[in-house]
Amino acid sequence: MSSMMPASESIAERHNDARPTALLFQGVRKHFWKNGQWVEAIRNATFDVQDGEFVAVIGPSGCGKSTLLNMAAGIMDRTGGELEHRGVPVSGSAVTSGVGYVTQKDTLLPWRTAMDNIQLPLEIRGLPKRERMEKAAKQIDLVGLSGFENHFPHELSGGMRKRVGLARTLIYEPQTLLMDEPFGALDAQLTLVMEEELLRILEQRRRTVLYVTHDLDEAITMADRVVVLAARPSTVHLVQDIDIPRPRDVHKVRYTPRFGQLHDILWNVISGDIRKGEEM
Ligand SMILES: Nc1ncnc2c1ncn2[C@@H]1O[C@H](COP(=O)(O)OP(=O)(O)OP(=O)(O)O)[C@@H](O)[C@H]1O
Ligand SMILES: [Mg+2]
Numbered sequence: 001m002s003s004m005m006p007a008s009e010s011i012a013e014r015h016n017d018a019r020p021t022a023l024l025f026q027g028v029r030k031h032f033w034k035n036g037q038w039v040e041a042i043r044n045a046t047f048d049v050q051d052g053e054f055v056a057v058i059g060p061s062g063c064g065k066s067t068l069l070n071m072a073a074g075i076m077d078r079t080g081g082e083l084e085h086r087g088v089p090v091s092g093s094a095v096t097s098g099v100g101y102v103t104q105k106d107t108l109l110p111w112r113t114a115m116d117n118i119q120l121p122l123e124i125r126g127l128p129k130r131e132r133m134e135k136a137a138k139q140i141d142l143v144g145l146s147g148f149e150n151h152f153p154h155e156l157s158g159g160m161r162k163r164v165g166l167a168r169t170l171i172y173e174p175q176t177l178l179m180d181e182p183f184g185a186l187d188a189q190l191t192l193v194m195e196e197e198l199l200r201i202l203e204q205r206r207r208t209v210l211y212v213t214h215d216l217d218e219a220i221t222m223a224d225r226v227v228v229l230a231a232r233p234s235t236v237h238l239v240q241d242i243d244i245p246r247p248r249d250v251h252k253v254r255y256t257p258r259f260g261q262l263h264d265i266l267w268n269v270i271s272g273d274i275r276k277g278e279e280m
Helices: 007-014 065-073 114-118 120-124 129-142 158-170 188-204 216-222 257-279
Strands: 021-034 037-050 054-058 080-085 099-102 176-180 208-213 225-229 234-241
Touching (some): 037 065, 037 080, 065 099, 065 176, 065 208, 099 158, 114 120, 114 158, 120 158, 129 158, 188 216, 208 216, 216 257, 225 257, 234 257
Parallel strands (some): 037 234, 054 208, 176 208
Antiparallel strands (some): 021 037, 021 080
C-alpha cells in the first residue's frame, strides 16, 4: 500500500531494507553568499535513494533542485548536514566517484561529432582508441542514434542532442545517474518518446537514478518514489511511493486509476505549496 510519510520515517524504515542506500541526504543545507549576505536556498533536505531505485524530485522553479544534484555530484559544497554516496561522504571539492550527471544545460562540444562527444569521457580516462570506439558504437545503438555518428551537435535535433548527452554519461557505466530535467526543453510528444527510451534503457540494466523534473506526470510515470520539495528555503514536504508495476507504458500508464489517485495526492501537496508561496 502506498503511504504519505515524512522523509525521516521513510529513511528509518528503509535502513532495515535489504538493499543498500545509494544516496543519502540527511539534513542537507545550502546557503549562497550573495550581495554581501548569506541567502538560505535549502533548509533541510532529508531523503534517500536506494540501490537500483528511481527517485524523482519535483518542486517549483528556484527551490534548489539543481543545487541538490550539484552537491550530490560533488561539484558544489553544502553548508550543513550529511550527504553520502554508497556510504562514502560526498565532498564538495571532488567529483563523486561512481556518479554520472546529465546536467540541465546541454554541454556537448560543438566541434566534436556525436561519436566523439560520446567517447570523450573514455578519452579523458586514457582508454585506447579501439576500445573507446567499440563502447561508443554500443551506446549509439542503445540510444537509437545509428546513422548520426558523424553529425555535429548543430546538425542534430533537440531530442538527438539529449540522446548524445545520455550516451556520453552511460558510456562510463556510473552506478548512479543524476539527471536534471533531461527532457525539459523538448515538446510534449518528444518528451514521451524520450521517457519511453529511458525506461527501456533502464529495463535492460537497472541503475540508481535521481531525476529532477518540474513535470508531475513525468515524475509519476518514471519513478519508484517522488520527493516533493517545498519552495525556498526548501524542505522535503513529502516522499510518495509510486506503486505502479513495471514495465510501464509511458502513454497508457497516465490513464490508469492508480496514476490518477497518485496525481491527486501529489497535486494537493504541490498546489497547496504554490498557494502558500503566492500569499507570502
Ligand atoms: N551559484 C549560485 N550563487 C548564488 N545563488 C545561487 C547559485 N546557484 C543557485 N542559486 C540560487 O539558489 C536557488 C536554487 O537554485 P537552483 O538552480 O538549484 O533551483 P532549481 O530548483 O533547479 O530551479 P529551476 O527549476 O528553475 O531549474 C535559486 O534561488 C538560485 O538563485
Ligand atoms: Mg534547475
